[in-house]
Amino acid sequence: MRNYQEHNAKDIRDLTIYTKTIPAHPASFTDFPSALHPDIRTYLTSHNIPRLYTHQAEMFEKAQSGENVVITTSTASGKTLSFLLPVLQAVLKDPLIRAIFVYPTKALAADQYRALQPILEYFGEGRISAGVYDGDTMQAERSRIRKSANIILTNPEMLNAAFLPNHSKYGFDFIFTNLKYVVIDELHSYRGAFGSHLANIFRRMKRVCGYYRSKPQFLCSSATIANPVELAGRICGEQFLLINRDGSAAPEKEYRIIQPPEIKGSNDKIYGRRSASTVAADLIPELVEEDRHFIAFGRSRRNVEVILKESRDKLDAAGFLSHGDSGKIAGYRGGYTPLERREIERKMTESELSGLVSTNALELGIDIGSLDSTVIVGYPGTRASFWQQSGRAGRGSGSKEAKKCINYLILENQPFDQYIAIDPEWLFSQESENAIVDPDNLLIELAHIRAAAAEMPLSLDDAALFPDLGEVIPVLMSADEVKSLAGRFAWAGPAFPAGDYSLRNMDKTRFKLIVKDDVEFVDGRRQAKGPGREVTEMDESQAYHELHPGAVYMHEGVLYEVLKLDLVSRTAEAVPFDGNYYTVPSGTEETRILQTFQEEDMGRTRIHFGDINVNEVISMYKKLQFHNHQNLGYVDLTQPLQKSYDTESTWIDIPKNVVEIYRSLLVPNRMGELVLNDHFEGLCYAVKNAAMMTTMTERDDIDAVVSNNAVIPDGREEQVVSLYIYDKYEGGLGYSEKIYELVPQIIDNAIRMVEGCSCESGCPACVGDYNLDKKMVLWGLKNLLKESEPPEFEGKQIEETHPFIQKGFSFYRLPLEWDAFCDSVVQNGEIGGAFLRTVEQVEVNGHRLILTVGSSFYEEWLMDPDNMRVLENTVRYHAVCPSDMRIEVQVLENRERADKIKGKLRRRYEDRLS
Numbered sequence: 060m061r062n063y064q065e066h067n068a069k070d071i072r073d074l075t076i077y078t079k080t081i082p083a084h085p086a087s088f089t090d091f092p093s094a095l096h097p098d099i100r101t102y103l104t105s106h107n108i109p110r111l112y113t114h115q116a117e118m119f120e121k122a123q124s125g126e127n128v129v130i131t132t133s134t135a136s137g138k139t140l141s142f143l144l145p146v147l148q149a150v151l152k153d154p155l156i157r158a159i160f161v162y163p164t165k166a167l168a169a170d171q172y173r174a175l176q177p178i179l180e181y182f183g184e185g186r187i188s189a190g191v192y193d194g195d196t197m198q199a200e201r202s203r204i205r206k207s208a209n210i211i212l213t214n215p216e217m218l219n220a221a222f223l224p225n226h227s228k229y230g231f232d233f234i235f236t237n238l239k240y241v242v243i244d245e246l247h248s249y250r251g252a253f254g255s256h257l258a259n260i261f262r263r264m265k266r267v268c269g270y271y272r273s274k275p276q277f278l279c280s281s282a283t284i285a286n287p288v289e290l291a292g293r294i295c296g297e298q299f300l301l302i303n304r305d306g307s308a309a310p311e312k313e314y315r316i317i318q319p320p321e322i323k324g325s326n327d328k329i330y331g332r333r334s335a336s337t338v339a340a341d342l343i344p345e346l347v348e349e350d351r352h353f354i355a356f357g358r359s360r361r362n363v364e365v366i367l368k369e370s371r372d373k374l375d376a377a378g379f380l381s382h383g384d385s386g387k388i389a390g391y392r393g394g395y396t397p398l399e400r401r402e403i404e405r406k407m408t409e410s411e412l413s414g415l416v417s418t419n420a421l422e423l424g425i426d427i428g429s430l431d432s433t434v435i436v437g438y439p440g441t442r443a444s445f446w447q448q449s450g451r452a453g454r455g456s457g458s459k460e461a462k463k464c465i466n467y468l469i470l471e472n473q474p475f476d477q478y479i480a481i482d483p484e485w486l487f488s489q490e491s492e493n494a495i496v497d498p499d500n501l502l503i504e505l506a507h508i509r510a511a512a513a514e515m516p517l518s519l520d521d522a523a524l525f526p527d528l529g530e531v532i533p534v535l536m537s538a539d540e541v542k543s544l545a546g547r548f549a550w551a552g553p554a555f556p557a558g559d560y561s562l563r564n565m566d567k568t569r570f571k572l573i574v575k576d577d578v579e580f581v582d583g584r585r586q587a588k589g590p591g592r593e594v595t596e597m598d599e600s601q602a603y604h605e606l607h608p609g610a611v612y613m614h615e616g617v618l619y620e621v622l623k624l625d626l627v628s629r630t631a632e633a634v635p636f637d638g639n640y641y642t643v644p645s646g647t648e649e650t651r652i653l654q655t656f657q658e659e660d661m662g663r664t665r666i667h668f669g670d671i672n673v674n675e676v677i678s679m680y681k682k683l684q685f686h687n688h689q690n691l692g693y694v695d696l697t698q699p700l701q702k703s704y705d706t707e708s709t710w711i712d713i714p715k716n717v718v719e720i721y722r723s724l725l726v727p728n729r730m731g732e733l734v735l736n737d738h739f740e741g742l743c744y745a746v747k748n749a750a751m752m753t754t755m756t757e758r759d760d761i762d763a764v765v766s767n768n769a770v771i772p773d774g775r776e777e778q779v780v781s782l783y784i785y786d787k788y789e790g791g792l793g794y795s796e797k798i799y800e801l802v803p804q805i806i807d808n809a810i811r812m813v814e815g816c817s818c819e820s821g822c823p824a825c826v827g828d829y830n831l832d833k834k835m836v837l838w839g840l841k842n843l844l845k846e847s848e849p850p851e852f853e854g855k856q857i858e859e860t861h862p863f864i865q866k867g868f869s870f871y872r873l874p875l876e877w878d879a880f881c882d883s884v885v886q887n888g889e890i891g892g893a894f895l896r897t898v899e900q901v902e903v904n905g906h907r908l909i910l911t912v913g914s915s916f917y918e919e920w921l922m923d924p925d926n927m928r929v930l931e932n933t934v935r936y937h938a939v940c941p942s943d944m945r946i947e948v949q950v951l952e953n954r955e956r957a958d959k960i961k962g963k964l965r966r967r968y969e970d971r972l973s
Contacts, residue, residue, distance in 0.1 A: 071342055077316040077483040086308035087113045092120055096151050099144065102181050113306035115141045122278060123148070127299045129246065129279040129291040134450030136307035139174065142242050142278040147178070149239050150187055150209045157233075158240040159222075159275075160212045161257075163248045165193045166400050168212040171244070175210070193217055205230035215257050215562050218264065223514055224557050226267045236271040241295075246281035247443055247494055249294055251760060251792050252503070254496035256562040258294045259507035262498070262524040265296065266515060282447045283491050284755065290494045296524075310453045311463040314487075317342075318470050318480055335469040335476075336362055339436045340369035342467065346414060346432060347374060347387050353414040354427070355434035356448045358471075360418055361605075363390055364613030365641060366436060367416045391417040419444060431464050437471035438479060440757050443491040474748035474812055477824035481815050492755040497793030499526055503560075509540065509550070510557040516547035561598065570602035570629045571595075572612065574619055578634050587622055587632040594619070594633075603677050603700040604644045606631040610680065611642045624700075640684050640691055646677040646699070648764050649935055650783050651944060653705060661802060662844035663714045668799040671708040671785060674935055676701045701932060707791025709799040710766075710781040713742070717839045718769065718780045720849050724835070725770060739765040741836035743782055744827035749809035750784050753801045754794055761794050762787055768941045778941065806843055813837045868938035873908065874901045883937055892933075899951055906941045908934065911951045918948045 088110040091100050103109070111119075114132050121128045122145035130141055146158045162168040172191045179189055190196075190204035192213045204211055211234070213222070225231050241264075243249070249257050268275060277295045281287045283303075291299040319333040339355055343366070346353045357363035371385035389403050389412055406412045407427040415427065419439065430452040439445055445468070452464035468486075470476035479486050498504070508531050511517060522528045532548055535541040540552035550556070561569070572594045575587035594612075597605065602624070605612060610621040612633060620636035655669035678699040682691040721742075726735040747763035750756070761784060769780045786794045798805065814837055816825035821833035834850040841847060868880050877898070884892035900911035912918060921927055931946055 071317065071338070071345065074317045074320065074338065075315045076318045076480060079314045079483070079487060081309075081312045081314070083311040084309055087306035089113050089116045089306075092116050092123075094123055094148075095119065095144070096148050098151060098182070099147055102178065105181075106177065111140075112137055114302055114304055115144065115306070117304070118142065118278075118302050119144045119148075121300055121302065122276065125276065127277040127279075127291070127295065127297045128302060129281060129287045129299045130302040131281050131283050131287050132303065132305040132307065133283070133309065134447065135453065136305055138280040139171065139244075141302075142244075142280060143175075143178075145278065146210060146240050146242065147187065151182075154186065154209065155237050156209060156239045157237045158210050158242060159218075159234075159238065160210060160242040160244065161218065162212065162214055163245050163253070165191075165195060165214060166404070167245065168193060168214060169401065170404070172212050192221075202229075205234065215253075215260055218260050219256075219510070219562060220555075220557050223260070223263050223267060224510070224555060226270075226514060232271065235267050236273055238268060238271075238273045238275045241275045241277050243277065243279045243291075243295070246279045246287065246291060246294070247284050247447075250290070250494040250496050250755060251794075252500075252788055253563055254290075254294055254494070255498050255500050255503045255792060256507075256560075258296070258496060258498035259503055259525075260562075261295055263507055263511045263514060265524060266511060266521065270515060282443050284443045284494045285491050286493045290496060293496050293498060312449075312453055313463060313465045314449065314468065315465065316468050316470065316479065316483055319472070332472045335437045335471045336366045337369070338469050339366050339434055340373060342434060342469070343370040343388065343414065343416070344373045346434070347384070351413065351432050352410070352430050353432035353434060354430055354451055355414065355416045355436060356439065357416060357418060358437050358439065361613065361641065361643075362436065363416050363418050368613070368618075370416065387413040389415055391415045419448070432466070433464075434467045434469065436469050437473065438468065438476045438486075440475065440751065441492050441755050442486065443494075443755065445486065446491070472823050474745075474824055475752070477816060478812055481817060492753075493797075494755045495793050495797055497791070497796075500788075500790045500792055501527060502790040505531055506556075506560045509535065509552070509559070512541050512548060513550035513552075513554075513556050516544060516549040517541070518547050568599040568629065569596050570599060570606060570624075570631060572597075572606055572619075572621075572631045572633060574633050574635075576635060587634050591632065600702060602629075602631065603702060606633075607644060607677060607680060607696055607700060609642065609694055609696070610644075611636055611638065611640065613641065640682040642680045642682055644677045644680045645693065646675065646679065648676075648762065649674045649767050649940070650708070650764060650785070651941075652710075657799065662806075663846060664843050665712045666709060666799065666802050667712075667781075668709050668796060669707070670705055670791075671710075671783060672703060672705050673785060673787075674701065674703045674932055676936060699936070701936075703928060703932060704789040706786045706789060707793075707795040708783045708785035709795045709802065710783045711746075711802065711843065713739075713765070713769075713780045713782055713839075714842055714846070716846065716849075717742075717842050720835075721839065722769070724852060736830065737770060738831055738835050738839065739769045739780075739782075741821070741826035741828065741831040741833075742839050745809040745813050745825065745836060745840060746782060746784065746805060749805045749812060750798050750801075752808050752812075753805055754797055756794055759787060760792075761785065761798075766941070767939055770939070806840060810837065810840050813840065870908065870934075870938050870940040870944060871903055873934075873938060874903055877901045880937060884933060895933075906944050908944065908946045910946065910948050912948055913951065915950045918950050921946075921948045 090110055091103070114130065115137055118128055118130055118141040130138055132138060149156045150158070160171070162171065168191050172189065175189055179187060187210070188208045189210035189212065190200060190208045192201060192204050192211050194216070222231055226235055277291070277297055279291045279299070281290070284290065288299045288301050317338060319335060319338045321332050336357065343355060355366065357366050367388065367390045370388060374385040389406070391400065391403055403415065404427055407415060433449050433452045435445065435448050439448060449466040452466055470480055504525055504527055508517070508525050508528060511521070512535070517528065517532065525531070532541065536543070540550065541548040542551045573591035574594050575589050575591040577587070577589040579586055579588045606621050606624050608621055608624055612619045612621060618636040618638065619633035620638070621631050621633045623632045625631070650671045650673055653670040653672055655667050658665060658667040676699050677696065679693050679695045681693045684691055721738045724736050724738055743763040743765055747761065750761060750763070751758070763782060763784045766781045766783065768778045784795060784798050786792050813825045813833060816822065816833065818825060818833065821831045821836070822829055826833055826836045832852060835852060838847065838849055867883060868876055873880055881892060881896045884895060897913070898910045899913050902909045921930060927946065931944070934940060934946065935944070
């Protein structure tokens, strides 16, 4: 086994394609500020802090002058002490002062409270008192904190659901009256939906503080991002000063970039590269063997569990011949209970564990002891996250014992990763990205306007806080949720509107996973039985992707197979699973334009920004084998899972010559559909990844698809084919709007990424698929700007590696094939199929599907938005339709028959109608 490990370590060294060493640098100190309270000086001196880092002193002085401050120094640079000093100063001068410390997670708040213990013990509860106020806090402790804590550590959820709705009760009024500081740690984590929610929470807090005549200062800390002042301003609604000159010391840091090996067949054909998670599962046992203290970051919860399981399997396989022990590593991600998380943190801090495999939950500054290594499994998507994750090693670097730390970045076969393989200095020399937040997302703003009305009646002055108040109030009045009261608008709806939404996303619908240990067979099918236990909770979109029937869900390295997903009770049932594969969902996304806000010409194309509807259908899943990640096949879902929502999008019209050439390359699959060799997909793939490079977005924040009329079998030449880049959040969060401003830069980035890829003719890293021709995708990108002749197409041997969602009908042929279409809908068991058979006449006019029905009631019934949405989704699921397809209903009523029926009904209900 030892020989195996030595051989494996050599392989890891051979896979290192780039090494960069950042030398150690000394600290820059300054004397205590003259205004610093003498007791704080004494405390610091007694704890071996005779002087402050320069940035700590600077933040103290700026805060003392009344400025709102954001600090962006490196990890382990003493940012906590930077914002703590002005708070301690204020509390020691006036014990009635209150400060609220806001943390993005309960785990981080609990960790920071532990870090405060020496200060609390030194000064005593009579002078400084603190406490964590979150969902896990016992009632008696909550009461103590409200009554006497000067420093309250909490999270956005508690501000939203406890502090603000109860501002006049339970002692919260005293807190808001004396609120001097609001501290926001890990500011960079508040982007997207989470940041937009927090911005609106602070809008509500300003109303409450104004009522109690207080005006708190904001002190923020953030990882290095391009726009910390802008982000702080948008979230807090105030002007900020920036402190970014880092005075802390750092040890020597070495960065090793690892490129997984290529996978070659017997004929030397390259089938891609080994996955980064597989290489990580080889590296982690080596780190355990070498007694290294490390953290490995996976990109997703599923990725974390795969790495953890494969690493443990290899450690167990080593047995007594190795010092390795599978119990020396643990997982850490969302979905674990608070007790599980805290026990893992304790074991790591006390060195009972060698390392953790974590999602970016531990990217934040939770104390898990001194680390000497990080393993980043796949580029995390932004430079800010890369520096934050790698910065976890070498913490506490100001001590004499600080030693060199090593950070591994294992590249995936993905665009960003392979771009780094070509130009590693891009990672080290470029500044971090912009963090984007949109406080004015209408759905988020509406949720908080409702909550604000329940806290205090709304007035005209609140229009300065909520830009869309004038449009929202009339809607709320019509819904009887607010009523006019002496020139103000008071809440009249159900209690606690602040509990109607989740701050972490746009979806308040929650699904629970219930695990049952026993299985029984009913009619030859497995069913879970016996008492169950709740394992985790997630939103609707995540549940559709991870809890569909047949999904393999992993929790702390243990596998569970989902047997049932109940959409009514919103629960999934699962049982223990001993198979050797995991699952990945698959489906389609279709778009249609709702309204256009901006548009302009660019090069040979026209770009637009506006609202679209996205219809996402999860209809199948694939099984991937552990360790080698081989595709074991696809399985169709009995009931496709469908989610439709409106969002913001930027779309780019694709020039006619590109559309014609790409259509000419399409090849029918086994079903006879023109869906293979689809270079439109390559175009989308390159543009999406280039858009992600310009915005601080992750793969689940935005998406790019081409309008589905691109591959309609009898496609109409006069139709414009467009490429949509859209926010994957209902209502949009500002990503697409920013992308609209940056389209020229995005196109240039896409060209560079495809052109600079080291592959010969196209791969998953540049165009998303080995079956696509890299030259053709590159030509399509360049033709958005300037027309040129297409390259000679060298047809590849197309491998149909997965089934395609069969749409047996074309929108334009529906009038001719209506009976067969209705039969298909009925056979699929969908609601409305039987009704569609009663339609008298069907015709297509442009992009309108006109249905003639025999009763005016059916026309009124179908005009209900929910009913029409169901009908449109049914048509789109079975037929390839234009993106802006509309259904219209007209009546061709048989008056004689209608009068006869009405007469009979009138006689039948004569007594009741009289």
